Amino acid sequence: MAGGRLVLVALIVTAAVPAGAFALGGIAKLDDPLLAAQFIGHVLSVRLDHAFDLTRAIAVCELVLAAGICLSLGRRRWPAYSGMCLLAFFIGMLLVVQLRDPQAASCGCFGGLMGRLFLRSLWTQIGIDLGLMVSLAMHLVLSYAQSAGSSGPGGIDNASSAAPD
Amino acid sequence: MWRGDLSRRVRVGLLVAVLGLAGGLYWLGSARHAGRSRHVGGPDPTGRPPKTGESGQRWYQERVSFWESLEYTPLTDAERLRQTVSNLVQARYPGAAIDEELLIRDLTAFLQALAADSPEEYLRRVSARRVPRDDLFLDKAVHGWYRQATGDDLPRDADARHLLARFWRERDEGPGRPSAVATKGIIQIDHSRPLPPEGLPSGYLLFNATIPKFSWWSSLPPEEVERWIGPFGQGFPQITRPTVIYDDLFHRLGSVLVCEVFVPMRTSAGRPFLTSIALYFSPEETCWHIHWFANYYPYWVCWAY
Numbered sequence: 001m002a003g004g005r006l007v008l009v010a011l012i013v014t015a016a017v018p019a020g021a022f023a024l025g026g027i028a029k030l031d032d033p034l035l036a037a038q039f040i041g042h043v044l045s046v047r048l049d050h051a052f053d054l055t056r057a058i059a060v061c062e063l064v065l066a067a068g069i070c071l072s073l074g075r076r077r078w079p080a081y082s083g084m085c086l087l088a089f090f091i092g093m094l095l096v097v098q099l100r101d102p103q104a105a106s107c108g109c110f111g112g113l114m115g116r117l118f119l120r121s122l123w124t125q126i127g128i129d130l131g132l133m134v135s136l137a138m139h140l141v142l143s144y145a146q147s148a149g150s151s152g153p154g155g156i157d158n159a160s161s162a163a164p165d
Numbered sequence: 166m167w168r169g170d171l172s173r174r175v176r177v178g179l180l181v182a183v184l185g186l187a188g189g190l191y192w193l194g195s196a197r198h199a200g201r202s203r204h205v206g207g208p209d210p211t212g213r214p215p216k217t218g219e220s221g222q223r224w225y226q227e228r229v230s231f232w233e234s235l236e237y238t239p240l241t242d243a244e245r246l247r248q249t250v251s252n253l254v255q256a257r258y259p260g261a262a263i264d265e266e267l268l269i270r271d272l273t274a275f276l277q278a279l280a281a282d283s284p285e286e287y288l289r290r291v292s293a294r295r296v297p298r299d300d301l302f303l304d305k306a307v308h309g310w311y312r313q314a315t316g317d318d319l320p321r322d323a324d325a326r327h328l329l330a331r332f333w334r335e336r337d338e339g340p341g342r343p344s345a346v347a348t349k350g351i352i353q354i355d356h357s358r359p360l361p362p363e364g365l366p367s368g369y370l371l372f373n374a375t376i377p378k379f380s381w382w383s384s385l386p387p388e389e390v391e392r393w394i395g396p397f398g399q400g401f402p403q404i405t406r407p408t409v410i411y412d413d414l415f416h417r418l419g420s421v422l423v424c425e426v427f428v429p430m431r432t433s434a435g436r437p438f439l440t441s442i443a444l445y446f447s448p449e450e451t452c453w454h455i456h457w458f459a460n461y462y463p464y465w466v467c468w469a470y
Contacts, residue, residue, distance in 0.1 A: 016183055023187035031191070034305050041303075052321075066187075070180035111191075 007142055011074050014139035018083055018132045019069040026062035028111030029055055035108025043093045055108075061086060069136075074143030080136045087133045091126055098122045225438075232429045232437035237345035240280035247273045249348045253428065263446070268424060271453040272444065276346060279470065284329035287470075288405070294454060295405035297325030310402040310469070329404045332469035343440075343468055347429040400459040401468040407454035409447045422446040424453065430460075438466050 029036050033055040040058075041051030065086065068079030094107055107125055238245045250273045254265050271294070278290035288297065301307050301323040311319040315331065415421050426442040443456040460466050 012179060016179060019179075019183045020187050023184050024190055027187055027191045034303070034308065038303050066183060067180055070183055071176045073176050073179065 007146060011139065011142050011146070014135045014142060015069045015073055015080075017135045018087075018139070019066040021128070021132050022062040022066040022069070022083065025109055025111075026059040026066065029059035029062070029108070032111035033059070033108075035111065037108070039097070039107045040093070043097055058086075069139075074139065074146055077140060077143060080140050080143070084133055084136050087129045087136070091129045091133075094122050094126045094129070098126070228439075229437060232347070232439070235347040235429060235437070237431045238348045239345045240276055240343070243273075243277060245348070246276055246346065249346055250276065252348065253426065263422070263424075264451075267446075267451065268444070268453050272426065272442070275442070275455050275470075279343065279468070284326065284333045287329065287333075288326070291405060291470075293408075294452065295407055297329075298404060298406045299325070301325060301328060301404065304403065306400055307402040307404070325404050328402075329469060332402070332404070343430045343438075343466065344433045345431040347431075347437075399461075400457045401470055403457070404469045407447075407456070409450060409454060411445050411454070411456050414445065414447060418448075423456075432466060 033052055036058075037051040037055040040054055041047070044051070044054075046054065061082075065079050065083045068076075069083060072079050090107075090109065097107070107122060109125055238249045240246060247269065251265075251269050254269050254272070274294075275291070278287050281287035281290055298304075302319060302321060307323070307328070308319045310332075311317070311323075311328070411421060422445065424444045424446075426444070428440055428442070429437050430440050431437050439461045441457070441459045441461070443458075444453040445456050446453050455470070458468070458470050460468075
């Protein structure tokens with residue numbers, strides 16, 4: 001079934017990209033939380049030690065989401081929805097800072113990688129987060145299509161996709 | 166017929182692949198692991214001491230004999246120090262229109278403060294221009310230097326006086342205590358011209374910074390930067406901060422008058438190294454503030470300010 005394989009590949013790709021980004025962000029923030037803690041402390045006006053704890057908590061969430069997205073692959077949708085919520089939170093924070101202080105350069109989302117690759121501005125980071133949201137949205141659409149198809153005749157047999165979120 | 170329910174093996178395989186790829190990317194891209202920390206003009210934004218690679222050693226060895234041939238003024242010799250700074254400032258960059266006396270006064274005062282016998286004395290000497298920072302735990306450079314100097318992670322309750330005392334002790338016990346500044350070999354820096362083969366002796370640049378994080382190096386291609394200041398550089402940790410910080414001034418005024426001084430210094434053990442001291446002018450206070458104090462390549466130099 002070429003169409004089914006295509007859906008499968010699309011499901012994997014739309015899961016792997018955001019999961020990879022979450023995993024990279026989680027690892028980076030756990031290893032090097034300072035920039036992100038500075039950023040979060042600045043945006044949320046919280047004390048630095050609390051910002052550090054919050055950064056580590058976000059990093060753990062990202063790793064859990066990365067694992068959840070990979071392991072569920074459309075069967076369960078809470079990792080994708082949670083990932084979109086987290087990305088919306090990130091985008092909100094980035095927009096607040098970008099509008100309040102256009103000179104701000106780094107959010108520390110990818111820890112020590114910031115500024116080394118292509119993550120040189122908050123707008124770039126906002127663009128990346130929007131791209132990841134689109135990827136997750138496509139992943140959800142595919143998973144709904146998959147579960148709808150599985151209930152029709154000759155469709156994709158995927159009973160477990162109806163598992164409760 | 167393909168069945169949409171993916172096997173557990175595929176899901177776990179995807180997870181392993183994603184985590185492996187992310188971990189690998191991080192390992193390759195992270196300065197800490199790859200040793201690719203590279204800094205131009207000012208404190209390294211990653212705050213981590215770069216590894217001392219062969220290129221850094223080569224750059225240093227090619228210039229060290231020239232630096233050794235220079236005459237040095239001890240930081241404790243106030244009168245000669247002022248004369249040295251005066252010579253440096255008067256070798257002015259063409260077109261600069263500044264009150265040289267203010268720059269001479271404030272740069273001399275900073276260098277004199279570095280020669281203080283104790284951190285308390287240092288704080289007293291700089292108190293008109295600088296105050297102890299209460300946000301040290303935010304500063305990656307402080308983290309990096311603390312780790313390098315002590316082997317420990319920076320305490321969460323890091324206090325400026327405690328850290329300064331710690332660095333002062335490291336400075337006094339180690340071979341890297343800056344103790345003198347070069348008095349000869351001053352040139353007018355013009356980075357559009359080829360650098361002398363022996364490298365940058367000493368001199369200064371003056372310009373109006375119109376970017377928030379000023380660094381004229383950033384406009385140059387990497388190979389040109391390396392020709393001037395070598396492959397690595399490191400800002401000394403800032404334990405104190407200026408009474409008026411650069412960013413505030415920039416946001417208020419739109420541009421800030423900046424002076425970047427390059428001058429070879431010598432440690433107590435007699436080893437020379439190149440420093441960069443960046444200052445900016447505060448028109449309201451009519452004084453120059455130190456924005457950064459950095460050295461290039463030899464990481465046995467230990468300092469905090």
